[in-house]
Amino acid sequence: RLGVAAVVWDAAVVLCAYLEMEGIDLRDRSVIELGAGTGLLGIVVTLLGARVTITDRAAALEFLESNVQANLPPELRPRAVVKELTWGKDLDNFPPGAFDLVLGADIVYLEETFAELLQTLEHLCSERTVILLSCRIRYERDLKFLKMLRERFSVSEVHYDSSKDVHIYKAQRSSHKDDF
Helix, strand or coil, X not given: CCHHHHCCCHHHHHXXXXXXXXXXXXXXXXXXXXXXXXXXXXXXXXXXXXXXXXXXXXXXXXXXXXXXXXXXXXXXXXXXXXXXXXXXXXXXXXXXXXXCEEEEECCCCCHHHHHHHHHHHHHHCCCCCEEEEXXXXXXXXXXXXXXXXXXXXEEEEEEEECCCCEEEEEEECCCCCCCC
């Protein structure tokens, strides 16, 4: 019934492993996950110590919330909030630039959502915010999104998992040096 939102994509698994293996300190960091689907990434980031807002469209929220409840110990559940977010809409429900880290796993696939996704990223990011996007480059349009992202953010590839063919890109508003 939920289609793509009910699948654990390789990109989420690779990004979880990257965050853990790189030893990125997420304790008490403010994190938002876009297009969370099953919530795997948001759950792992919560387990790594972050305060996480896990978002998706309305249709996916019930499933997402049940996964979060089932997979986080009770004492950590208050650190993970499931919230509706349709890119480009109702951005006032999210404080601008309030997040240390914006995460997205396999969220770049519908070309008609690219402008709204970029608008959402711009709203959520301050100068210090780091964006980590993990994805397969399947189509020419995926490269088009990266080009659009590079017009607004400083973007670099920080990891490539050849076994799963997943790239992780890091983006920031400026060339500001961060501590991630």
